[in-house]
Amino acid sequence: MSTEAREAPQAPEDPRRGTLRSGKGRLADPIFKWVVAACGTTVLVILALMVIRTTSEAWPVFAKEGFFGFLFGETWNPGRSRTEITGTYGAWPFIYGTMVTAVIAIAIALPLSIMVAVYLTHLAPRRLAKPLSYTVELLAAVPSVIFGLWGLHWFLPTVLRPFFTWLESILGWFFLFEGPVRGVGYLPAGIVLAIMILPIMTAIIREVIAVQPVEQQMAAYALGSTRWEVITKVILPASFSGIVAAAMLGLGRALGETIAVLMLIGGSQSWGASLFGTGSSMASHIAATFGESSPESRIALMAIGVALFLVTMIVNILARVVVWRLGQFTGDAAV
């Protein structure tokens, strides 16, 4: 700048021409900044709109049933009114279905994803590790409607139904496995959900394990530990919070999954203890009945959506807080 100032007197124009704060296009920078800032704020606006719009829409239902009455009521009997709330709305059967399927999914996917992540980081031949993790993550790319189709028309009749019949014949006395085996129900939905959330959980746990300091592991090996001992006594305890975060993100996915669950859970509006029984999850009930619903019951479906949103947000925010504390491992490959 100083050299320009020295030569400037020869030029008849403004000596500050060409510096950053003057001349043509001076406004371009602030305008650009404001445009991208406005775009950035859109995310916040969309989220705020989501909360406000759906809650205000669903408010009459909460007002009539009461928040807890809505959550724990067991009858879902939609009215046909256009202007007021006349039916009875209790979302408990759907909340129960959501919880049961999500718990089944986590119970299967969590141990499996921990084992796969450990295998990928510590056991896999170096050349295979990358293609293998890539393949597991490819599973995350499969659209959920394909999981539903495959589950309903291949996995269920070929693998699950024979397995369920066998399970029922052995453990039928236990209330969780009471017959009859109808095919669709909580258990198949939960099992397919487990397959669907496996990739994201594996991806996060793998990243968490991969950044554990090598020195500790080397020290454990030097003390004569076997690989199994290093894994269970050094790596996994140190990765505990990351594993919790992964489980919660997986749980968030499982709670909100719609189409695959809808195709496999059976769609009844009752609930029962048996895992072979049919039911509905919150999301699947919304999708299943939305098309034929009266305006009034659509408002009630909106209320289910708000409850679902609340639960998944709590789970997700807790998980994100754990992940953020850990640093920057967010399972990008499988978002």
Add this chain to the structure above:
Amino acid sequence: MSTATTTPPSAQHTPLSQRPPGSGYRRLKDRSASVLLTAAMVLAMIPLILIIFEVTRRGIGVVSLEFFTETEPPPRREGGGYAAGFFGTLYIMALSILMSIPLGIATAVYVVEYGPNRLTSAIRFFTDVMTGIPSIFVGLFVYGLLVIGWGGMGFGTFAGAVAIGVMMLPIVTRSAEEMLRLVPEEMRNASYGLGARKWQTIMHTVLPAAAPGLATGSMLAVARGIGETAPLLLTAFGSGLVVTAFQGEAQGAVPMQLYRGATQPFEAGIDRAWGAALCLFVLVLLFTVLARWIGSRGTR
């Protein structure tokens, strides 16, 4: 390790290098654990292989040229295709790409180039949170906002595109953000050194440098968006006919049509659903693999 050999080995003990890691019991445990972990890995691979195999086997016979050019007859009858669905998906995806990708990249530019401040960390946090919103809730939101709400515009292409756009936005933003962070600071400084303004630096230096990465993220988002079903059920609603209306008329899409075909008890409809699944799968895989390929080329 070499220091261990300098100490004189005592006569009672075998040298360290010859001793197996752990006693027999511990070694057995270690071996069986390795087998277990390998088995878990194999188990995790099985579903993908089965899905690919089954979708290909049942879908390949259905997909032909007329599958893309004809609309679907009543589910009982054979023949026909998903032309309505493909057209609807194309239409909806084009609109949602136009909305979400520029918005997502601009958001990432703001977060990376103008941050960190309180607003950018809020944006980052809520973008992360947004990836976890159930897709059905996004559908309800757009239904409440546009279909019956302030817009009152009814079901249609635009409402569906907004829903899919909202689903894609956090994916685009997150990946774009990471890609912009990878652009070395020296490039920005070099650009400033040549007298470029900040917006010129971003538009002509940072974004081109990050372009392969941005393409990767956008394509992954598109791959995700193509397969979304739940939000469309509540916003586009579905249609068996080719709909060209921008808004106000229910629009179809492949995943929705697939879902309806698969849940009806007619063999012909289910067969067509497998065909659609194959097309959808190939499309999604193509986008995913291509995205990774571009990404790996860009970062090399």
